[in-house]
Amino acid sequence: MTQLTQFEQGVRSIVEDCTGYTITKEYDGDEDCYYYNLVDQYGDVDGDPFYDFDDVLDYVENNAQVADEIADLMNDLMPVIA
Secondary structure, eight states: OOOOOHHHHHHHHHHHHHHSOEEEEEEETTTTEEEEEEEOTTSOBOSSOBSSHHHHHHHHTTSHHHHHHHHHHHHHHHHHHO
């Protein structure tokens, strides 16, 4: 498994707390790129991989609680990013 950025770690924690799912980041040597998986409580990958973290956000933000907490996370990290 590949290291997540600070923001990705924050989103993963939110998803875990709100849904029980987690997010993993893997490297695809054949395609020379990273991808993300949603993994359920039993370790099973749910659906197809996401090749862009924005797509992960779009998917998990369908849950209103997750969306609210990600918005708070983004506000908290804004001074760090800027």
